[in-house]
Amino acid sequence: MINAAGAAGFAFALTGILTGETLAPALAGLVAAQAARALAGWGTSRVAARHALRVKTRLRREALSVALGRGRGDASSVGEAAGAVVDEIESLDGYFSLFQPAALDARIGPLVIAGAVVLASPVSAAILLATLVPFAAIMALAGGAAGAEATRQFEALARLSGHFVDRVRALPVVLAFQAEARETARVAQAAQEVSQRTLGVLRIAFISTAALEFFAALAVALVAVYCGFSLLGLLPFKVPESLDFRHAFFALALAPEFYAPLRRLAAAYHEKQLGEAAAARLRPLLAGGPPAPITPLGLDAAPEVRLRDLTLRFGDLVIGPLDAVAPAGALTALVGPTGSGKSSVLAAILGLSPLEAGSVEVGPLRLADTGGFAGLAAWAGQAPAFLPGTITENLMAAAPSVTAEAALAMADRVGLTPALARRDLAADTRLDERGSGLSGGERRRLALARALLKPAPLLLLDEPTADLDPVAEAEIVALIRAAARGRTIIVATHSEVLAAAADHVVRLP
Structure with a gap:
């Protein structure tokens, strides 16, 4: 209708020129119609852009949640x-x-x-x-x-x-x-x-x-x-x-x-x-929707971890079936030859590896009901990942409520003080995602300190003593033993020293 009003104004104005009639009403209608048309176009574009932004934001949030919730076994x-x-x-x-x-x-x-x-x-x-x-x-x-x-x-x-x-x-x-x-x-x-x-x-x-x-x-x-x-x-x-x-x-x-x-x-x-x-x-x-929320577990007691007929499949590789128990508040060592599936079992406990069969239970909770136990577990893997930031920021990443002083004290307990002293910026040294600038042993120590800082009742460690000399290994074993008080700790390891210090040993074939 705005276009029709503009066309009518234009037609009447042109006719008025030819016949000598007054042009003021026609020109006023033409100007008003064009102004209304411009305003309507601007308003439509603005409303449509806001609607598109809302839809994209919602979809991106859902898609990112699904992508981040995928297991490690997802191809x-x-x-x-x-x-x-x-x-x-x-x-x-x-x-x-x-x-x-x-x-x-x-x-x-x-x-x-x-x-x-x-x-x-x-x-x-x-x-x-x-x-x-x-x-x-x-x-x-x-x-x-x-x-x-x-x-x-x-x-x-x-x-x-x-x-x-x-x-x-x-x-x-x-x-x-x-x-x-x-x-x-x-x-x-x-x-x-x-x-x-x-x-x-x-x-x-x-x-x-x-x-x-x-x-x-x-x-x-x-x-x-x-x-x-x-x-x-x-x-x-x-x-x-x-x-x-x-x-x-x-x-x-x-x-x-x-x-x-x-x-x-x-x-x-x-x-x-x-x-x-x-x-x-x-x-x-998006068909499966976002991953199921993780049910929180109270931090007042260390839970028992039980694996019932646990079977994992990675292509032609099958791990299990495995029946095992990690007693509450104890240090349990998973030992076995390379390729036996120690790291995969830890990933399955976290909910990061899809189960072929069986179940994982942490305290009164089942993995199938919660979707994963990452929320109540602290984790240090073989290849630690870091946030782009300082060493202090990486230490505090899993426990934002701790102070910088407490984070540096934990770094000292895991033996990082000499490494920090050799750097001009000490704990303010910036790292990239791979921890470039740190040795393999230093990266593992940093990951271990970060895991120990998290107030979680379940602590999962993957080869925490690798790349360490015998003296450093003994220090880390003693630290892990001390951390076992009030926590359930499961360690995947090749170290006989760490296995000997464990309260319970699960051997994988």
């Missing part, structure tokens, strides 16, 4: 999960902020414009409505082709993201085996595939847009020819109307506006295909 690429959380959810922005408003406008706008044109020229309105048939057919054909290409583009982009992120994570291995050239070629090949898929999507978009513009221009031209010949009395057939200049110009001025919503829809149709392709790829990720 999905970390890079593909990152691509889903970042790129594919971002592709939904155009669907909600551009396509949905354009689709609503395209369903209502042409009918409103045609209704306004009917008041001035029913024949012109019939011409406009008749040209919608090929327009809709082209949009349907182009939409199907663009959707298929968009899906293939997302698949290629996911492969590129997964390959790139996973190779960055494994960069030390790539460099160690001098595989830089081979991996660079693979990344380049994946990037080339993404480029080709993107060009395919753009090619369809350009062709469909050209065809749609052709029919839109043809419709406007037919209305212009009809109105012009009608005014000149040169129509070769009779029509049930008689046009004057004001009505003819009103119909002609609204003809481009009839197709304006459809043009905006065509321009945003690519966003629809991208959004639907992204939604189809996100649906399996």
Whole structure:
């Protein structure tokens, strides 16, 4: 209706110029209509952008929760999960902020414009409505082709993201085996595939847009020819109307506006295909919903850990069945040859490794009911990961409530003081994710101190004495023994010294 008011104002103003009538009312209506149109467009864009932001934020929160809740046995690429959380959810922005408003406008706008044109020229309105048939057919054909290409583009982009992120994570291995050239070629090949898929999507978009513009221009031209010949009395057939200049110009001025919503829809149709392709790829990720919340366990008592017929499967490798008990408040050592599954059993207790069969029980809780015991456990693995930050910040990461003094005291207890003294910034030395700048033994000591600082009733340690000399090993064993008071500690180890100090030993075949 705003467009109709503007067209009416324009027609009356032009007629007034030709007939000498006053122009003030017509010009005022024209200015008011254009201002209202601009304000409506701004408001629509703002509301749509806010809606898109809310949807993306919610989906990103859910997808990130699901991705972080995946077990270690999940075969999905970390890079593909990152691509889903970042790129594919971002592709939904155009669907909600551009396509949905354009689709609503395209369903209502042409009918409103045609209704306004009917008041001035029913024949012109019939011409406009008749040209919608090929327009809709082209949009349907182009939409199907663009959707298929968009899906293939997302698949290629996911492969590129997964390959790139996973190779960055494994960069030390790539460099160690001098595989830089081979991996660079693979990344380049994946990037080339993404480029080709993107060009395919753009090619369809350009062709469909050209065809749609052709029919839109043809419709406007037919209305212009009809109105012009009608005014000149040169129509070769009779029509049930008689046009004057004001009505003819009103119909002609609204003809481009009839197709304006459809043009905006065509321009945003690519966003629809991208959004639907992204939604189809996100649906399996979000199908299971976020991981079940971990039920908290009181810190007033150390729990017993019981494994009942525990079986783990990693491809062709099967671990178990295993029946074992880690007594409450005691130090239990998991011992066995390399590859027997000691680290995998610890991961299963945390809920980070999928169970083939059996169950894990911590105190009165079952893993199947809680989804994982990471919330009540402190953990130090073989390859510790660190936060980008200082040594002090990494010490306090698992227990933000402890003071810096308490964190440094724990660092001293695990033997990190000499290592800190050798560095200019001491505990303010910054680390990256891999703990670069620290030796293997220093990284393990830092991870152990961080685990001991967490007030958790369950402590899981994976090879805590590896990379240590006999004197340092004896010190760490004594520290772990002391920490066993008030906690249940399970240690995976090859160390006979640590196994001898344990209250209970579980031997894996």
